[in-house]
Amino acid sequence: MNRAESSLDTIDIILRTATEHFAERGLAGARIDEIARDAGVNKATIYYHIGGKDELYAAVFRENMRNSTERLLSNVEAKQTAEEKFKAYVQTMVENLRENKAAAPLMMRELASGAENIPQEGLQYIVKMLTTIIQTLEQGRQDGSFRDTNPGLTHLMIIGSIMFYTAGEPLRKKLMGLMGADFPMLEYTKDCDLARDISDFLLHALKP
Amino acid sequence: MNRAESSLDTIDIILRTATEHFAERGLAGARIDEIARDAGVNKATIYYHIGGKDELYAAVFRENMRNSTERLLSNVEAKQTAEEKFKAYVQTMVENLRENKAAAPLMMRELASGAENIPQEGLQYIVKMLTTIIQTLEQGRQDGSFRDTNPGLTHLMIIGSIMFYTAGEPLRKKLMGLMGADFPMLEYTKDCDLARDISDFLLHALKP
DNA sequence: GTCTATATACCGATAGAC
DNA sequence: GTCTATCGGTATATAGAC
Known part of the structure; x- marks a missing residue:
């Protein structure tokens, strides 16, 4: 070596x-x-x-965003129709956040801190992801498969639900003990099951 | 005095x-x-x-959750139909999170930390909010106004989108400078406009 | 490139006067 | 109930040997 x-x-x-x-x-x-x-x-x-600590943090954030973004763009671009691309976006986002448990907490802490410690390169990756979902929604709007919604709001639904699901696991465990039978079952073993339910829910909302 | x-x-x-x-x-x-x-x-x-610091933090978290929960339950209970209750839930959640800018960051940091510092009383307030939305969705399912969805997933959509919108304002400002015209307009001046768009989107997804 | 040892600074917490 | 002064512990960062 x-x-x-x-x-x-x-x-x-x-x-x-x-x-x-x-x-x-x-x-x-x-x-x-x-x-x-x-x-x-x-x-x-x-x-x-x-x-130092700040440079270490910046390197961590940049590398995590780079991995997630590359995989996301690659999987979406491999699809043709708007609905397939949408499903691939959700599916890959779920895979990324569940394989790398740190991704959601890192981003949520950044939002809480006013995004003050996101390195410039990290912002560029976010732009790439946003552009991808916006183009997909626009493609679907033009060919008539999606209705006309605010793409920013639609993206909030995707990213918000997946990140809160991923990061919310410890809280759900604590709540289950308090609520008992009233607590809605929301534990997915397989990535594809969670991705499917989220895709189905949102595609229903996007249906013209 | x-x-x-x-x-x-x-x-x-x-x-x-x-x-x-x-x-x-x-x-x-x-x-x-x-x-x-x-x-x-x-x-x-x-x-x-x-x-000490931990007790101060617990007091802060408890008081913020208490205020939000009381207002939420009061506003939802004042409505009759499932759709009215659903709208009141979203509207009040938006109002709470936009009037108290700290609420979303506090919760997102807790999720990132594995919910380890949420005081017991804070968990009770979360249970109350969850129970409220679950009952509302069940009411709508029984009278035929909502289709049968996983209430936990539906709640993730509500809470995830509103919290990411509220806490995401600084990040959006940074991204706007990078994306220019491609960035989807997502700045709401009035609470009711944001609440209306989120309600409309989700009610469309809940439509049978 | 990797180690030990340490400089320097800061922060949570409290004792004790008033 | 509020103040000053300070203790004790801990964290980042670096100097210098190997």
Whole structure:
């Protein structure tokens, strides 16, 4: 193993570990010492390879957004009709957020903080995702398969429901103990089941 | 002014100030010194009246949930039909979250943290809100005005879209500069306009 | 590139006067 | 009930050896 490969592995494990810590405790709550410990590297190694806490956070956010966006765009572009693209958008968003449990918490904390720590590159990825869903809704509107809705509002429904479902799991567990039989069953084992229900619900709302 | 009134005023200004700080910076990021400074009270006064940081946070969360829940239940119960109740639920949720800008960030941070710092009383308020919307959807299903959907999923659409809209304002401002004309117009000046669009979209999805 | 040791600063909390 | 002053603990960041 040469030095380049070793550095890549070290940086990768640091970023993966930091992702979990920033998601669970936030930028202010995460501890550089704990990230270094859990990553199995010395604390100074983080400063040597990546930089201070803010730079580490920016790198984490950027890498997570890059992965999600690339997969989303690739899966949507592979489809032809507006309805297929819409379903692919929802399905891929569900997959991304359920495979990477940190993604929703990272974004929700950013919204709560006024999006002040999102790096410029991260904003570009958000723009790409937004553009994709807007074009899909416009395609469906023009060929008559979707009615004319505000695309921004429609996207809020998609992203809001999926992120609240993904990040809401611990809260649902706490509520289940209090509500008992009155609590609506909302635990999906498979990504495709959740994606299907959300797609069905929203496509019903988009039906002309 | 007697001592009791004075204490109530002091506690009230502390809780109001702390609400903003915890919303903007989180439990870990908020600073007791800054809360005391912005509230215009001595730091030790907070410890005397309320307690440490965790107790202050719990008090903030509980009071915010109490206000929101009382108003929500009151407005929904005043209506008769399922559709009127549904609209009142959405309308009141929009009003609550737009009048109290801290509410959405507080809840989103809690979800990101695994709901670990929600006080027991706060969970009870969430249960009350959930029960209200579930009963409304069930009423509409029984009288034929709503189709049979998963009430938990429907609630995710309501709460997810409103909270992401409310908390997403700073991010939208940043994105507008990058996207220009492609960005979908999504700025509502009046609560009722946002509530109407969300209600219309979701009632279309609930239509049998 | 990775380690130990430490500088520097900050923050939560409280003791004690008034 | 409110103030000043301060303790004790902890966090980020870096200097310097290897």
